[in-house]
Amino acid sequence: MTEERKNLVFSAPPDDVDAVHEFLETVWEANLGVSEFDRMAFETALIELASNVIQHAAGEGGVTCVLTVEADENGLSASLADTADAGGIVLMDRSMPDELSESGRGIALIQALVDDLRYERVDEHNVWSISRARESGGS
């Protein structure tokens, strides 16, 4: 099993979530043992997280993020540190909104797709962490 840890620094604008997708491609290429479903679930959760951070910081003139993704035999984890003001995103247990609602699903989706979602304020940065255990039977 390959153990891999990769970093991406991005600033939005001009970068957007496509930078995170492209970065994840390199993570998956280096970790071929991660199952299709784990990739899909983790990528969806991480993109929701990054989108939330970018969207909430848009009014503050943008944000710079340092993203670290780690894959090992236990599963996948990511930490996203951003320079936005504290308190922009509230991480309580969120239920899915009404089916015709056009927004408000991001955090609920993340909670459905990962085992752990955490937030800390560290040295004037927001640090978001997600982790997902490997599907049983994975290599």
Place this chain on the structure above:
Amino acid sequence: MEFQTESIGDDIVVIRGDGRLNMVSGPALRETVTRAVEGGRARVVVDLSRIPFMDSSGLGALIAGLKTAREKGGDLRIVQPSTQVAMVLKLSNVDKILPAFDSTEEAYGD
């Protein structure tokens, strides 16, 4: 991402995109649906066969399009979602209002 449109019959429009449906491309989908519906085509099909990935912003654009179409007496139906798109629809409890069809013909076969 740019969305292509194809008119079928009197009031059907098929909208196709190629790429990820997210906060970057979602606004373009909303505009494309609005233009088609205002142009008299309120029965909308969004062909998702070349959309490998959708997030909740992309889903929001689909739901906005559904509401726009319904306001004009039409509907919005989706065709061939990928595994990831189907997963997001299901986890969001939206698969009932946006059921997946196999083809454009099937989507408006009624």
